[in-house]
Amino acid sequence: MRLLGKNDKHDYKRGSRIIRRIGVRAIIIEDNKIYLSYSSRNKFYKLPGGGVNKGESIIEALKRETLEEVGIDILNKSIKRYGLYIDKWRSVRLNDGDAIWLQKSFCFICKRYGELKDIMPTDSEIYDQSERRFVSIDEAISTNEARMKSIEYSNKERFLERDTEILKLIKKELIENTKKRKN
Numbered sequence: 001m002r003l004l005g006k007n008d009k010h011d012y013k014r015g016s017r018i019i020r021r022i023g024v025r026a027i028i029i030e031d032n033k034i035y036l037s038y039s040s041r042n043k044f045y046k047l048p049g050g051g052v053n054k055g056e057s058i059i060e061a062l063k064r065e066t067l068e069e070v071g072i073d074i075l076n077k078s079i080k081r082y083g084l085y086i087d088k089w090r091s092v093r094l095n096d097g098d099a100i101w102l103q104k105s106f107c108f109i110c111k112r113y114g115e116l117k118d119i120m121p122t123d124s125e126i127y128d129q130s131e132r133r134f135v136s137i138d139e140a141i142s143t144n145e146a147r148m149k150s151i152e153y154s155n156k157e158r159f160l161e162r163d164t165e166i167l168k169l170i171k172k173e174l175i176e177n178t179k180k181r182k183n
Contacts (some may be wrong), residue, residue: 004083007158011102012090019056019091023105024047024062024165025049027082028072028112032175033134033168035112037069039117045140045146049105050169066110069125070132071117078111083161083169085162088136094160107166109174125155139172 025047028035036045052061063074078132084106091101121130144164147153153160 001081001106002168004085005126005162006085006086007088007165008149009158009160010039012088013098016090017097019096019099019181020066021101021103022058022061023049023103024052024058024065025030025085025105025163026062026070026072026074026109027109027166027170027174028066028070028074028173029109030112030134030169034170035072036133036135036140037125037130038133038135038176039072042128042147042152042157044144044157044160045106045133045135045167046159047166048164062106062108062110063157067117067128068120068122072112072132073114073117074110075113078109080109082107082109085166087158087162088156089155092158097181105162113169115178137167137175141171154175 026049027047035048036043037048047096049062050065052058059079062079066072066074084104087101087103089101091099119130119132142162144160147158148164
């Protein structure tokens with residue numbers, strides 16, 4: 001799988017314990033717009049996805065997270081690999097001490113089937129006032145860039161750097177190229 005990007009903050013102590021996490025991200029585009037999870041509280045967009053649970057396959061996690069975060073069932077035969085993004089930084093979780101957070105996020109292009117369903121937010125997503133949005137890629141990128149420049153931006157939102165970088169690739173490779181092929 002190709003490497004989409006890498007975000008290494010180098011803010012950790014060498015030799016610290018490493019917390020490894022495998023994550024998944026869904027890319028669902030229709031009519032040059034994209035389905036994303038939006039935080040009404042903090043004003044940012046993120047790709048639907050999350051961590052792979054123990055005993056769960058990457059595809060099972062992709063389908064579960066997408067259904068939970070944006071209320072979309074994914075058509076199995078539509079799932080295509082897009083790439084891998086790697087994050088590495090000092091963990092921001094309180095009980096992790098000086099541990100290093102190392103996450104590999106596998107990104108997939110998907111198509112939805114069936115009707116949109118209600119989302120099933122986690123406690124943190126309820127706190128963030130998360131909701132499904134179907135928006136232009138430019139809206140998502142500009143909103144995230146504004147959030148990252150704001151004084152409210154925190155280390156707990158570092159995932160925005162990853163998701164915004166991936167959104168820029170999606171715009172260039174999937175949306176703009178599709179428009180060119182149609183013309």
